[in-house]
Amino acid sequence: MSIRKPAVLVLALVLVLATLFATGCTTGTTTKVKVGVLYISTVDDGGWSQAHKRGIDAAVAEIGASKVDLMELQNIPDTDTAKTNAAIDQMVAAGCKIIFATSFGYMDAVAAKATQYPDVKFEHCSGYKTAANLDNYFGQIEQPRYLSGIVAGMKSTTGKIGFVAAMPLPEVIRGINAFTLGVLSVNPTAKVYVKWTNTWYGPDVEKEAAVSLLNEGCDVLAQHQDSPAALKAAEEAGMFGIGYDNPMGTQAPKAYLTAPVWNWGAYYAYKIKAVMNGTWKVEQYWGGLKEGIVALDTLSSLVADGTQAKVDAVTTDLKAQGNDYIFKGPLKDQTGTVKVEAGKTMTRDEQMAMSWFVEGVVGEIPAS
Amino acid sequence: MDPTGFAMMIALFLASAIRISIPLLIGTLGETLTERSGHLNLGVEGMMLLGASTGFFVAVRTQNVLLAMLAAMGGAGAGALLYALMTVTFRANQVVTGLALTIFGAGVANTLGKSVTNQSTPRNIQDLFALQPLHPDLSGVQGIPVVGPVLQFIDTAFLQHNLYVYGALVGSALLAFYLYRTHSGLHLRAVGENPAAADASGIRVVAMRYGAIVGGGMLCGLAGLYMPLVHITTWVENITGGRGWIVVALVIFVRWDPLKAILGAFLFGALEIVGFRLQAIPALSGSIFFSQYVIDMYPYAMTILVLILANVRRKKGWQGPGALGVPYFREER
Numbered sequence: 113m114s115i116r117k118p119a120v121l122v123l124a125l126v127l128v129l130a131t132l133f134a135t136g137c138t139t140g141t142t143t144k145v146k147v148g149v150l151y152i153s154t155v156d157d158g159g160w161s162q163a164h165k166r167g168i169d170a171a172v173a174e175i176g177a178s179k180v181d182l183m184e185l186q187n188i189p190d191t192d193t194a195k196t197n198a199a200i201d202q203m204v205a206a207g208c209k210i211i212f213a214t215s216f217g218y219m220d221a222v223a224a225k226a227t228q229y230p231d232v233k234f235e236h237c238s239g240y241k242t243a244a245n246l247d248n249y250f251g252q253i254e255q256p257r258y259l260s261g262i263v264a265g266m267k268s269t270t271g272k273i274g275f276v277a278a279m280p281l282p283e284v285i286r287g288i289n290a291f292t293l294g295v296l297s298v299n300p301t302a303k304v305y306v307k308w309t310n311t312w313y314g315p316d317v318e319k320e321a322a323v324s325l326l327n328e329g330c331d332v333l334a335q336h337q338d339s340p341a342a343l344k345a346a347e348e349a350g351m352f353g354i355g356y357d358n359p360m361g362t363q364a365p366k367a368y369l370t371a372p373v374w375n376w377g378a379y380y381a382y383k384i385k386a387v388m389n390g391t392w393k394v395e396q397y398w399g400g401l402k403e404g405i406v407a408l409d410t411l412s413s414l415v416a417d418g419t420q421a422k423v424d425a426v427t428t429d430l431k432a433q434g435n436d437y438i439f440k441g442p443l444k445d446q447t448g449t450v451k452v453e454a455g456k457t458m459t460r461d462e463q464m465a466m467s468w469f470v471e472g473v474v475g476e477i478p479a480s
Numbered sequence: 481m482d483p484t485g486f487a488m489m490i491a492l493f494l495a496s497a498i499r500i501s502i503p504l505l506i507g508t509l510g511e512t513l514t515e516r517s518g519h520l521n522l523g524v525e526g527m528m529l530l531g532a533s534t535g536f537f538v539a540v541r542t543q544n545v546l547l548a549m550l551a552a553m554g555g556a557g558a559g560a561l562l563y564a565l566m567t568v569t570f571r572a573n574q575v576v577t578g579l580a581l582t583i584f585g586a587g588v589a590n591t592l593g594k595s596v597t598n599q600s601t602p603r604n605i606q607d608l609f610a611l612q613p614l615h616p617d618l619s620g621v622q623g624i625p626v627v628g629p630v631l632q633f634i635d636t637a638f639l640q641h642n643l644y645v646y647g648a649l650v651g652s653a654l655l656a657f658y659l660y661r662t663h664s665g666l667h668l669r670a671v672g673e674n675p676a677a678a679d680a681s682g683i684r685v686v687a688m689r690y691g692a693i694v695g696g697g698m699l700c701g702l703a704g705l706y707m708p709l710v711h712i713t714t715w716v717e718n719i720t721g722g723r724g725w726i727v728v729a730l731v732i733f734v735r736w737d738p739l740k741a742i743l744g745a746f747l748f749g750a751l752e753i754v755g756f757r758l759q760a761i762p763a764l765s766g767s768i769f770f771s772q773y774v775i776d777m778y779p780y781a782m783t784i785l786v787l788i789l790a791n792v793r794r795k796k797g798w799q800g801p802g803a804l805g806v807p808y809f810r811e812e813r
Contacts, residue, residue: 159652
């Protein structure tokens with residue numbers, strides 16, 4: 113029995129030390145502006161968080177690493193209010209002046225903390241709440257999604273295009289609709305088959321959804337998911353795919369066509385600078401291709417002939433007209449009912465609340 | 481949809497279900513081996529993650545599949561050895577130790593996995609685990625009515641898989657043979673049923689338990705390795721996605737039998753992916769019983785049902801190894 117006590121003590125010591133090292137955080141001097149960033153996963157997840165990290169790094173590079181002090185907390189589940197609160201408290205205690213919360217689910221926690229800490233500026237991605245020190249921001253990813261629809265529509269020979277979709281929320285539905293309208297603009301008889309995974313990030317589930325779509329005869333897959341699993345499934349089946357979030361060409365070189373990608377850097381640099389000069393204000397930012405916050409990745413060599421020219425032409429129109437170019441009447445839903453009459457466009461509020469599929473989408477939106 | 485097309489969809493579904501059931505099957509074999517010795521190791525998820533991360537790490541660094549599998553067995557086996565040390569030698573609570581192993585394994589795996597994030601399985605290993613048809617070319621018989629389509633169906637569903645699938649099936653047979661047809665297997669079952677009696681008859685209880693726990697852990701490591709190396713072909717955090725917990729339920733569901741495990745794993749695997757197929761049927765996709773959230777519950781619900789049946793029927797073999805979860809004190813015989 114004599115061995116047990118020391119063994120337990122050593123184990124406990126190892127655990128404590130490991131925890132200390134694992135949570136090590138940066139401490140800064142007062143001359144720099146301290147910036148907090150909350151990530152839902154790790155910054156090398158190959159998806160959503162990595163895109164935000166790319167943006168933060170670009171912003172720091174633009175402003176100068178000597179002027180910004182980053183405090184990044186990863187793997188903060190946005191469904192866990194207690195953890196989110198603790199992370200924000202920790203950031204404020206460390207002296208953060210502006211905090212970027214990069215997932216939708218942080219919204220309520222961030223709103224409550226914004227009231228508690230009026231001197232700190234809060235930036236919440238993809239939400240809708242605001243306060244004197246709480247702003248939200250998002251990008252019109254549906255614009256590059258429309259372009260990726262053109263790429264898919266021109267590539268598909270079966271006329272069946274699959275879409276692996278995360279959650280039945282307006283953000284995702286808007287993207288599927290934009291994608292489908294892009295497909296139909298070049299391939300009017302094609303159909304877009306949607307499968308829901310009910311997860312933003314679940315490579316195994318995403319792969320199974322993709323395999324299911326491939327089994328049903330789809331030859332191009334698109335996705336609103338944060339991992340390259342669907343692309344990899346397409347590659348295995350000898351088919352083609354469109355990524356999301358970040359350039360994903362290296363993940364599935366034999367299948368990759370392109371991807372709608374996020375470039376958050378310009379916005380992050382602008383907002384951090386605003387805190388530094390004291391010009392920060394609430395503006396509910398919603399930029400598109402024109403502002404550069406979203407883009408279509410460079411087309412791979414696998415796209416159909418003539419795709420680049422078509423994409424370039426439509427990019428010009430999208431930059432000029434914004435989402436009005438995509439969501440203009442006449443638009444019909446899956447039952448053929450006219451939802452937007454000819455000559456009209458959808459308002460921002462209507463786009464934000466979109467809960468119906470356009471004609472050409474095959475799949476149901478689960479009642480929630 | 482025409483009947484042939486529909487049959488093809490079913491065949492493809494069965495093939496997908498078999499492929500996704502492999503980590504469940506191998507994990508179940510491992511946990512069956514462990515539990516047959518009388519130890520309940522709830523650390524399956526942790527050991528699967530340990531095996532997945534160490535194996536994939538070595539695969540990426542060396543491009544050698546054998547080294548990768550050895551590393552997966554070594555990583556998970558080390559976790560199992562730690563568990564055996566705690567529970568067999570120190571007689572710590574098995575449930576708590578198992579849970580700790582799960583948390584520990586996830587931590588180590590995700591830390592190690594960081595260095596191989598965004599890396600793909602080396603091309604030579606992907607090719608090795610590409611689909612390997614088990615039959616001569618069937619194109620000649622496709623035209624024959626009835627026989628052609630039936631052969632096509634069987635072929636698509638059951639005869640076009642990768643080496644890992646075939647290996648897991650052979651492994652089930654081998655484990656069944658070991659447990660029921662060898663002296664050592666008989667001894668192991670005796671240890672799990674009544675360690676005091678086994679001890680009295682000269683069986684080395686502690687050694688058997690160490691062997692079964694570590695061996696079971698190694699199998700769990702191979703189960704985990706399937707996910708990054710073959711199925712997803714890249715590393716992501718918590719890549720096993722809770723399959724270790726399904727395994728714990730599955731072992732009970734198949735009543736500690738390696739052969740029944742094949743069918744059980746297939747059934748639970750099919751449940752995992754059936755939701756996407758049902759989404760294609762509008763009449764069903766609206767029903768709450770076919771919501772993926774509810775479908776994810778079925779494996780556990782069915783396991784509870786088996787537990788209830790086991791209590792009602794009081795049949796031999798349904799209750800599991802007699803000494804399961806009970807630490808053995810030689811001095812207290």
